Amino acid sequence: MSNHWFLTGASSGIGRHLAELILAAGDDLTATARKPESLDDLAAKYPSQLRVEALDVTVKDDIAAVVARAQARRPVDILVNNAGGGVIGATEEMSDAEVEGQIALNLMAPIHITRAFVPAMRLRGSGRIIQISSASGQGSLPTSSLYHVAKWGLEGFSECLHQELEPFNLFVTLIEPGGARTSFSHNLQFASEIAAYRDTPAGHIRKMFETAGNELYTLDPQKIAQAIVDVATSDHPPLRVTLGGDAFGVVQAALQSRLAFLQSQEALARSVAFDS
Numbered sequence: 001m002s003n004h005w006f007l008t009g010a011s012s013g014i015g016r017h018l019a020e021l022i023l024a025a026g027d028d029l030t031a032t033a034r035k036p037e038s039l040d041d042l043a044a045k046y047p048s049q050l051r052v053e054a055l056d057v058t059v060k061d062d063i064a065a066v067v068a069r070a071q072a073r074r075p076v077d078i079l080v081n082n083a084g085g086g087v088i089g090a091t092e093e094m095s096d097a098e099v100e101g102q103i104a105l106n107l108m109a110p111i112h113i114t115r116a117f118v119p120a121m122r123l124r125g126s127g128r129i130i131q132i133s134s135a136s137g138q139g140s141l142p143t144s145s146l147y148h149v150a151k152w153g154l155e156g157f158s159e160c161l162h163q164e165l166e167p168f169n170l171f172v173t174l175i176e177p178g179g180a181r182t183s184f185s186h187n188l189q190f191a192s193e194i195a196a197y198r199d200t201p202a203g204h205i206r207k208m209f210e211t212a213g214n215e216l217y218t219l220d221p222q223k224i225a226q227a228i229v230d231v232a233t234s235d236h237p238p239l240r241v242t243l244g245g246d247a248f249g250v251v252q253a254a255l256q257s258r259l260a261f262l263q264s265q266e267a268l269a270r271s272v273a274f275d276s
Contacts, residue, residue, distance in 0.1 A: 003233070004028040004074045006067075008057050008113065009083030011038035013182030014132065017225035018080065023049050025229070030070040032057070032083070057083045057109035058101070067116040078128040078232050079117050081110035088209050089191025090202040091145045098191055099146055106150030111157055118165070127170045128232050131158045135178050135247035139254040142202040143209070162239050173237045175228055176251060178244030180219040219244045 005022050009015040010031035019039070022029045023046045031039055032055035039052045051073060053066045070076055084106050087098045114129055121127030136144060137151035155174055162172040188209060197203045208216070224243050231237050242251050262269075 002027045003077040004030070004070075005078045005080065006030045006032075006070050006076045006117070007080045007082060008032045008055070008109070010052075011035060014177070014180060014221045014224055014228075015080075015082040017222050018082065018228060019050075021225055021229050028074060030073065030076070032066060057113065058104040060108070060112050063109075063112050063116055067113070071117075071120055075120060075124060076117060077126070078130065079114065080130040080132065080228070080232070081113055082132045083109060084132065085187060085189070086144065086147045087189045087191055088143045088206055090143060090194065090197045090200075090206075093191035093194050093197065094146060095191065098189070102146035103150055103153075106147060107153045107157075110154060114161070118161075118170070121170050122165065122168045125169050127165075128237060129158075129161070129165075129170065129172045130228060130232050131172065131174050132228075133158075133174045133176050135176050135242065135244070135250040137174065137176055139250040141205060142200075143205045159239060171237045172239065173231055174240045175224075175231070176240060176242045176247055177224050178219055178247030178250070179217040180221045180224055180244075181217045182221045218246065 002025075005027055007015060007018060007022070007029060010019045010029075011033035015031075019029060019031050019042060023042060026049070028049050028051075029046075030051045030053060031042075032053045033039060034054070034056050036052045036054045039050070043050050043052055051070070053069065055062060055066050057063070085102075087094065087102055089098075110131055114131075117127070117129070121129075131154055133154050134147075134151050136148055137155040140148050158172050158174050165172060190206070190210065193206070197206075227241065227243055231241055242248050
C-alpha cells in the first residue's frame with residue numbers, strides 16, 4: 001500500500017526533490033508552501049496524488065486546519081518537517097524580529113506541526129516523523145547562534161519524543177545534512193552589520209557566507225532526498241542520520257570535544273555529592 005506524506009517547505013531545495021521522489025514512487029503527498037503556485041507543474045503531472053496547501057508554518061493558528069484537511073483526505077503515514085531558513089550575523093547584530101523569526105520558523109513550527117499529528121498516529125499505532133535538522137544541531141559556528149538555538153532545540157525535542165513514541169510503533173528521525181546546493185544558501189538573510197565585529201571570527205565567517213560560491217556547498221540535494229525517503233520507509237528508522245562528509249566532520253569533532261571536556265571534569269563532577 002502506498003504512503004501518505006505531509007511535507008513542509010516543498011517548493012524548493014531538498015523539499016522539492018523529496019516531493020518529486022514521493023510522487024514518482026506512486027505515494028500520496030500533501031505539500032505545503034508559502035507560494036503554492038510554485039508546485040503547479042507537479043500538481044498538473046500528479047493530479048490525483050498531490051494536494052498543495054498554502055501555509056506559512058510560522059503562523060500557528062493556520063496549522064490545525066491544514067493538518068485536519070490532510071488527515072481527512074487520508075491518514076498521514078510520514079510527516080517531514082522541512083521548512084526552514086537562516087539569518088547570518090553576530091548575536092548582537094540580530095534584531096528582535098530576526099531572533100523571534102528564527103525560533104518560530106526552525107523550532108516552534110516543527111514542534112507545533114509534530115504535535116498536531118501525534119495523536120492520530122499514536123491511535124493508529126504507526127507513523128514516521130522526519131525532522132530536517134542540520135549538522136548545526138550538533139556543532140556551532142559564530143554568526144549562527146539563533147539557527148543553532150533552533151536546531152539544538154529541535155534535536156532535544158525530537159530525542160525525547162522518540163523515547164515517548166517508540167512504544168506505539170512511531171519513529172522520530174533527525175536528518176543532519178551538511179551544505180547542499182539548494183536555494184537555502186541563496187535565501188540566507190544577513191543581520192545589520194556592526195563594524196566592531198568585522199575583524200573577529202564572526203566577521204570573517206559572515207564574509208565567507210556573503211561571498212561563497214558553490215564550492216562551499218558540496219552535497220547533492222537529490223541524493224539527500226533519496227536517503228531521506230529510504231530512511232522514512234524503513235522498518236525501524238534510526239534516531240539520527242548524518243548526511244555529508246562535511247556534516248560528519250562537524251558532528252564528530254563536536255562530540256569528541258564535548259566528551260573529552262566531560263571526562264576531564266569527572267573528579268569535579270563527582271566531588272559535589274554528600275559525603276558517605
